[in-house]
Amino acid sequence: MNARRFRTSLAAITALAAVGLAGCGGGDDAGSPQPEGSGSAVTGSVTVFAAASLTESFTQIGKDFEAANPGVKVTFSFAGSSALATQINQGAPADVFASAAPTNMKVVTDAGNGDGAPTTFVRNQLVIAVPKGNPNGVTGLTDLTKPDAKVALCAEQVPCGAAAKKALDAASVKLTPVTLEQDVKAALSKVKLGEVDAALVYRTDAKSATADVDGIEFPESAGAINDYPIVVLKNAPNKTAAQAFIAYVLSDTGKSVLTAAGFQAP
Amino acid sequence: MTAPIVTRDEPVAGTPMLDARLVVDRGAFRLDLALRISAGEVVALLGPNGAGKTTALRTLAGLTPLHDGYVTLDGQDLDRPDLSRWTATERRPIGVVFQDYLLFPHLTALDNVAFGPRRHGLDRQRARAVASDWLGRMGLAEHARRKPRQLSGGQAQRVALARALAVNPALLLLDEPLAALDARTRLDTRAQLQRHLAAHPGATLLVTHDPLDALVLADRLVIVEQGRVVQEGDAATITAQPRTDYVARLVGLNLHRGRADGHTVRVNADFSLTSGDRHDGEVFVAYPPSAVALYPRRPDGSPRNVWPATITGIQRHGDNLRVQLGGPIDVVADITPAAAAHLHLGAGQPLWAAVKATETRVYPAAPGGSHPE
Amino acid sequence: MPLLDDPVARPVPAAPPPRPRRTGRIPVALLLPAALGLLFLVLPLVGLLVRAPWTTLPQRLTEPGVLTALRLSLQTATLATLLCLLLGVPLAWLLARVDFPGRRVVRALVTVPLVLPPVVGGVALLLVFGRRGLLGGWLDSTFGITLPFTTTGVVLAEAFVAMPFLIIAVEGALRGADTRYEEAAATLGANRWTTFTHVTLPLVAPGIAAGAVLCWARALGEFGATITFAGNFPGRTQTMPIAVYLALETDLEAAIVLSLILLTVSVAILASLRDRWITSP
Numbered sequence: 038m039n040a041r042r043f044r045t046s047l048a049a050i051t052a053l054a055a056v057g058l059a060g061c062g063g064g065d066d067a068g069s070p071q072p073e074g075s076g077s078a079v080t081g082s083v084t085v086f087a088a089a090s091l092t093e094s095f096t097q098i099g100k101d102f103e104a105a106n107p108g109v110k111v112t113f114s115f116a117g118s119s120a121l122a123t124q125i126n127q128g129a130p131a132d133v134f135a136s137a138a139p140t141n142m143k144v145v146t147d148a149g150n151g152d153g154a155p156t157t158f159v160r161n162q163l164v165i166a167v168p169k170g171n172p173n174g175v176t177g178l179t180d181l182t183k184p185d186a187k188v189a190l191c192a193e194q195v196p197c198g199a200a201a202k203k204a205l206d207a208a209s210v211k212l213t214p215v216t217l218e219q220d221v222k223a224a225l226s227k228v229k230l231g232e233v234d235a236a237l238v239y240r241t242d243a244k245s246a247t248a249d250v251d252g253i254e255f256p257e258s259a260g261a262i263n264d265y266p267i268v269v270l271k272n273a274p275n276k277t278a279a280q281a282f283i284a285y286v287l288s289d290t291g292k293s294v295l296t297a298a299g300f301q302a303p
Numbered sequence: 304m305t306a307p308i309v310t311r312d313e314p315v316a317g318t319p320m321l322d323a324r325l326v327v328d329r330g331a332f333r334l335d336l337a338l339r340i341s342a343g344e345v346v347a348l349l350g351p352n353g354a355g356k357t358t359a360l361r362t363l364a365g366l367t368p369l370h371d372g373y374v375t376l377d378g379q380d381l382d383r384p385d386l387s388r389w390t391a392t393e394r395r396p397i398g399v400v401f402q403d404y405l406l407f408p409h410l411t412a413l414d415n416v417a418f419g420p421r422r423h424g425l426d427r428q429r430a431r432a433v434a435s436d437w438l439g440r441m442g443l444a445e446h447a448r449r450k451p452r453q454l455s456g457g458q459a460q461r462v463a464l465a466r467a468l469a470v471n472p473a474l475l476l477l478d479e480p481l482a483a484l485d486a487r488t489r490l491d492t493r494a495q496l497q498r499h500l501a502a503h504p505g506a507t508l509l510v511t512h513d514p515l516d517a518l519v520l521a522d523r524l525v526i527v528e529q530g531r532v533v534q535e536g537d538a539a540t541i542t543a544q545p546r547t548d549y550v551a552r553l554v555g556l557n558l559h560r561g562r563a564d565g566h567t568v569r570v571n572a573d574f575s576l577t578s579g580d581r582h583d584g585e586v587f588v589a590y591p592p593s594a595v596a597l598y599p600r601r602p603d604g605s606p607r608n609v610w611p612a613t614i615t616g617i618q619r620h621g622d623n624l625r626v627q628l629g630g631p632i633d634v635v636a637d638i639t640p641a642a643a644a645h646l647h648l649g650a651g652q653p654l655w656a657a658v659k660a661t662e663t664r665v666y667p668a669a670p671g672g673s674h675p676e
Numbered sequence: 677m678p679l680l681d682d683p684v685a686r687p688v689p690a691a692p693p694p695r696p697r698r699t700g701r702i703p704v705a706l707l708l709p710a711a712l713g714l715l716f717l718v719l720p721l722v723g724l725l726v727r728a729p730w731t732t733l734p735q736r737l738t739e740p741g742v743l744t745a746l747r748l749s750l751q752t753a754t755l756a757t758l759l760c761l762l763l764g765v766p767l768a769w770l771l772a773r774v775d776f777p778g779r780r781v782v783r784a785l786v787t788v789p790l791v792l793p794p795v796v797g798g799v800a801l802l803l804v805f806g807r808r809g810l811l812g813g814w815l816d817s818t819f820g821i822t823l824p825f826t827t828t829g830v831v832l833a834e835a836f837v838a839m840p841f842l843i844i845a846v847e848g849a850l851r852g853a854d855t856r857y858e859e860a861a862a863t864l865g866a867n868r869w870t871t872f873t874h875v876t877l878p879l880v881a882p883g884i885a886a887g888a889v890l891c892w893a894r895a896l897g898e899f900g901a902t903i904t905f906a907g908n909f910p911g912r913t914q915t916m917p918i919a920v921y922l923a924l925e926t927d928l929e930a931a932i933v934l935s936l937i938l939l940t941v942s943v944a945i946l947a948s949l950r951d952r953w954i955t956s957p
Contacts, residue, residue: 119925140926187825192908194925215825216907217914219921223904230799231808232824366859392862405860409878418874422865470865 082110083278084130086121088137088265090161090221090241094298095135095286101294102285109278117220118142118196125150125270132279135267135286137161138196142266152273155266158286159300161239162262163200164252166228173234177255178210181235189227189236192217197224200261201237207260225250239263244299264303320344320506321474324372325362326384327355334358334530335372340474340506347509347521351549355530356510360476363508364399365392376506377473393422395474398467402479404459406451412438412462413447419470437465441499457488464499475500475507481516493519514553518542526550544666545589556589557634560668568665574631577607579661585668592625594662595636598655599646608663612656617648624648628656721939728936729929736933741910741919746937749916752827753895756834757842760891764842765884769872771843772850783847790840797836798904805832805905829906830913834895841890849883850876889946896942 087095092115099111114121114131118141125131126148134151135158136142142155167175175181181188190212191198198217205212215233218224224236229249243252267286269279285291292302319339327334334355340346348356361367363374365381368389374382376397381390398419406415416434421427438447441461451459460480467475480496481489497520500507511517517524518538525535526547534546545551551558561570563582569575576588596602602609612630619625623637626648636656638646646654729736736742770776771783789797805812805823815821823829857879861871877884899917906913908922916938923931 117925123928189907192922192925194922214909216909217922218908219903219918219925226799227907230802230806232802232806364859364863366862391867392859393865393867395863397863399860399863401856401860405854405856407857407860407875407878409881418861418866419864422870466864 079106079278079281080108081275081278082112083132083275083282084112084114085133085135085282086114086116086125086129086131087133087135088118088121089115090137090239091115091135091265093245094241094295094300097294098286098291101290102282105285106281109281111282119144128272130272130274131270132273132275133267133282134270135265137263137265138199139264139266140196140199142268145270146268150271152269152271152276155268156283156287157264157303158267158283158291159265159295160262160303161241161265161300163197163204163237163258164240164243164254166225166236166238166243166246166250166252167234168228168231169249169251171251171253175235175253177253178205178208178212178257182210182212186235187233188212188214189216189218189224189233190214191221191224191237192219195220196263197221197237197239200263203261204237204255204257208257210257239299240301241299262301265300318378321363321374321376321508323363323374323376325359325369325374326371327358327362327367328370329358332530334362336525336527336530336532337372338363338508338525340508342506343504344523345500345503345507345509345521346523346525347511347517348525348527349511349514349517349553350527352512353529354527356512356527357478359527360399360478360508360510363474364397364476365390365395396470396472397474397476398470398472400460400463400467400475400477400480403483404451404463406454406459406462406466408451411448411450412443412454412458415451415462416466416469419466423470433469434465437469438462441465441495455488456484457492460484460492461495464496468499468503471505473505475503475505477507477509479511479513480509481513482511496520543589543664544587546587546668551589556591557595559588559632561586561588563665566660570632574610576658576663577660578663578665580663580665582665582667586665587668588663588665590658590663592635592637593623594658595628595634596657597626597636597638597642597646598657601655602657607660608658610656612654614648614650614652614654616650630656724932724935724939727929728932732929733933736930737937741914742934742937744911745914745916745919745934746941748827748830748911748914749896749938750941752830752834752915753892753898755831756838756895757888757892759831759835760839760842760895761884761888764839764887764891765846765877768843768846768850769876772847773855786843787840789837794837794898794900794902795904798833798901801829801833801836801901801905805829824905825907825909825913827906827912830902830915833901833905834898837898837901838891838894841894842884842887845887845890846880846884849880849887852883853879889949893942893946896938 085095085099095113095115099113103109103111118136118138121134122136122141122144125134125145134142134145136145136155142151145151146155165175165178165181167173173180173186180186190201193199193202197220216227218227218236221238221242225238225242225246227233228236229246238252240252240254243250267283269276269283273279286295296302320342321338321340323339324337325334332355336355336359338346338359348359350356358367362369362382369382369384371384372382373380373384376395379396380388381395382388406412407418410418413431413434416437417427417430420430420433425433435444435447438444441464443458443461443465446454446458446462451462454462460483464480467477481493484492493516500509500520509517509520521538523535523537524541526533526541526549528547528549534541534550541550542554545554545556545558548558559568559570559576561568561576563578563584563586565581565583566577566579567575568578568582568586568588570588578588601611610631612628612634614626615629616627617624620637623639624643626636626638628634628636634656767786771779771786792800802809802824804810805815807813807816807822807824812823815823823832853876857875858871861875866874897917898915899921902913902915903918903921908914908918916934920931920934920938923934
């Protein structure tokens, strides 16, 4: 079997799966009357692929959006941005993609799967996560270079690792971590378990674990601010709803939810 | 076969190498037998399946714990359940040849035989020298490097024997040593085994259900049924004077128990046999199947013992036919094919059986207390 | 045991007559699912091969990180297998040969790592051997030993996940072995330990080998428990599966290359071992 034929058949299988899913989704509301929404004519279901770090805030925004637009059903798929990008490029039936890093967004837009240019809707900044009460008195990056300090970073291949590298380079700090974790939650859990003295994580992650962890701000993080872009996808089954959802995320209501979670406005 | 008839109440001359009373309780089955074996003596434990022969062997080897009784070997108390004292298998001066030999499949013949000497403290080289010597004696020198799976049945049997003898056991135990062999190999191997057993200076106990093995290999037979000794003695005595139906069948005799009064032995309420011997009291009457003559009608003239019988079965037996008869007593008769042609033999057919008084042998039922009842 | 011949001696007749082989059609009811099963197992491999970047393969192979991760993987998987043999064979013997109260429970406990998601296994290991763990704190303060984020930690994580495979295989072999050989050894003067080392172990050697192979293969592919307990640091704790996972974040082709290397090396090692066992007398 040659590569092209293989790819063709793979595409065919994915397309079939997509049709199947879309058919199921459409069946839900095909016969139901369109209720008058809050001024808009948004109906049907909208599928949002969003970075894992958006789980709490987007779930809240989704509920609010559904309340504001009766007749709309929002479905989320939360996962690592790179995994989501791969799925979208393989033909997964999504309407919206919210990425935790521009690089993953670029993978999607370069493949021609974005509908228009992405918009940056929030930014996230690194903090130093330390065990609750900061027992080692960490105040800045230089405290992490002490020889007996155990530090967890994210691997460079994932966004929080790339951001950490940028910040450390900007500060000209040389740091030897004990581990390069596969994602930010894993790095954070090492702090929670007390296995490391500190980890560089996003402020939102530190905020989600305030019971076990304190987040220490450090000035060099300004040099490694992470932008979260969002876009409507080219093959979106429900583009109207997708645009309405993005507009809702960018609205003041959406922003307040995101800020409460620790995100910064762009 | 010059060993004296030994019964439990008659001590052997000198101290026996093995002196044991083996008691094992296993629910419905109870093994309880006494064994004494002198140095150099070969005793066969003979009995039907399930009689407890193998259990007896396993208790002597320490593989099955003794519940009561004792085992004394070469002056050493091995097992004294009454004192809560048992000796582990590996500390007993024994050698065992198992029924299917159990040669270690991963070791060569040489290393199988060297295994015991090695465990008894010899270094590898010395143990191999001993093993090599034993294999030579068994005529297996050129097979020393072979693995068990490359050996024939007879060769494997001899390696197993060499392995058991290589530790110079005070007691050699053999469990059906020839049972796994085909008829032809068995004949050769039996002859060789006899030679090696005769040369063994320690005591030897051979467990078998084959009377031929027992008769050829053993100096003395101990017959076990249902966990008990029913008869023991040398081959001549046992073949001449069986004391149970099982032994009678083994040695091929008709056997009846009865009460003698002079020449008459009352076998049951309806039937008496007349014998040439005079006896009084409880006796056994034995005669070979060839002594039973069959007639289509009641014969006239001399025979004293004549009775009407019915054929219950017919089998080939060598050149002759063996006829099973029902009637006042159950007997078997051997007749020639020519005689059979006259009789028109068939199951259920009535005819007349006759035994001459002079062909019967009568002997007391309880000599020297060797009968368990 | 799928890999090896049954070593137990059959009853001794020299050469059994050749048995006529059953010929005729293979039933479709067996052939069809068998073919589908094979396809199901092989197709993902085909997928990897089709997507592999063959043109840039040589230069990717020589990237320094690749060999480091490969070497670490082979070393830790082998050490983990040795550790499993050292602890697992006696445990299997105990389960197979000693009738102690609670044996069923112990047997069930042994299989826990099989059903536990490996990541949870890694967390559990941290809770015991970590800095704040039940034993880890004591190990650290008494001996100065820390296990998380070390190569030793990788070996422990792999052994934890892989040991059940060894124990189950060896226990099965021990149960299948004829204990009368052990009795024969006892009658020749061998105590229980000598019997175990000189008779029992050689008898179940094929079972142990098969278990060790399964154990090694599982350890080689271990990811979840390793990254959770030992973390990820090139040269120290970054094994091939972890390298593959991280490569997947940015570069699908690199991930495929790494996977193929791991597959090729492990299949080559297993095949060569198997040949040696089968051709040995």
